[in-house]
Amino acid sequence: MLRNLILLLVWFSATFTANAFEYCIVTKTPDKSLEGYDFMISDDANRITNIFGKIKDGQVNYCGESDRTFSATLCIMDEENPRNGKRYNIQLIVEPGTITIDYSEPVSVSGGELNTKLIDLKNKFDSGTVDEVNRLMLDTFKSNPDNGLGEYALMNYSNDCSPDEWDELFAMLDDDRKEFEEFRVIVERKEKLRKTWEGQPFIDLQGHNFDGSEAKLSDYVGKGKIVVADFWSSGCKGCIIEAKEYLIPLYNEYKENQDVVFLGVALDNVEEACKKHGIPWGQLMVCDASPMLLYSFIAIPQIIIFGRDGTILSRNIRGEKVKDKLESILNP
Numbered sequence: 001m002l003r004n005l006i007l008l009l010v011w012f013s014a015t016f017t018a019n020a021f022e023y024c025i026v027t028k029t030p031d032k033s034l035e036g037y038d039f040m041i042s043d044d045a046n047r048i049t050n051i052f053g054k055i056k057d058g059q060v061n062y063c064g065e066s067d068r069t070f071s072a073t074l075c076i077m078d079e080e081n082p083r084n085g086k087r088y089n090i091q092l093i094v095e096p097g098t099i100t101i102d103y104s105e106p107v108s109v110s111g112g113e114l115n116t117k118l119i120d121l122k123n124k125f126d127s128g129t130v131d132e133v134n135r136l137m138l139d140t141f142k143s144n145p146d147n148g149l150g151e152y153a154l155m156n157y158s159n160d161c162s163p164d165e166w167d168e169l170f171a172m173l174d175d176d177r178k179e180f181e182e183f184r185v186i187v188e189r190k191e192k193l194r195k196t197w198e199g200q201p202f203i204d205l206q207g208h209n210f211d212g213s214e215a216k217l218s219d220y221v222g223k224g225k226i227v228v229a230d231f232w233s234s235g236c237k238g239c240i241i242e243a244k245e246y247l248i249p250l251y252n253e254y255k256e257n258q259d260v261v262f263l264g265v266a267l268d269n270v271e272e273a274c275k276k277h278g279i280p281w282g283q284l285m286v287c288d289a290s291p292m293l294l295y296s297f298i299a300i301p302q303i304i305i306f307g308r309d310g311t312i313l314s315r316n317i318r319g320e321k322v323k324d325k326l327e328s329i330l331n332p
Helices: 002-019 113-126 130-143 148-157 163-170 181-196 237-254 271-277 290-294 320-330
Strands: 021-028 038-043 048-054 061-066 070-077 088-094 097-102 108-110 206-208 214-216 226-232 260-266 282-285 302-306 312-317
Touching: 021 070, 021 088, 048 061, 070 148, 088 097, 088 108, 088 113, 088 148, 108 113, 113 130, 113 148, 130 148, 148 181, 163 181, 226 237, 226 320, 237 260, 237 271, 237 320, 271 282, 302 320, 312 320
Parallel strands: 021 097, 226 260, 260 282
Antiparallel strands: 021 061, 038 048, 038 070, 070 088, 097 108, 206 214, 206 282, 226 302, 302 312
């Protein structure tokens, strides 16, 4: 038995050594105000952050060893006074060799194969639509399920995929990555999401109208009409853009249709925002984060279409997809 244990330890050590690699991160910053700031690297999937040194003479050179490539966020900040001064965050992939971060404007990253692919990916999705970005992330993960670039792509794509699709993608990860904290949290979130995914009944919400009177989601949903519900807040720029460019034109097209109701589910007081931006439909002002918790979403706007009986027909849709889905519901 002792012999077997020794052989196992030798095998494990050899395996780790074979997989381990050395990497160096070199930073350059012309900003003298960052002198003495802390230099930190976060392992995004593991949710672990380590402080590796302080900026001295405009740079930090750090070399380490890892048994896997991983998606990382490099941060420079004053850890003792986090609310004061500047803070830089930059995405990179920890991989074999030297990775150079140049904090001149614009900030740039150069490194090996995975960082080159990451830069190319970010350049593409900076100018892409939501659908194009999602397709890029999905394709990138499927091509890289066992490295840091795949981790990055999967974490980003997870926000928009269905629970069933997540199960398929999660199964592609190796056993070690499945145990990482970020993926564990996503698994829990997807399980909650199943309760409010397409085909499930709506969950009621309590709020109030502009005049202060009490109101509920069930005052609108499950009353025999199709309800297009926009979950949003007044401080969300993307929500305002979505409303003005897509939802208001769609509302104007269907406002005479007795089978369709438009509704805002607001996370704060949106009365002034509605007046300012000409948002004409009724608002259920919940004024807290409970809709995000109940309906398991982490970003707004979140648009959900409810059926005549309150069944969730569609969610996680934006732009022209809302119009396309509404038309398909009304004209099956």
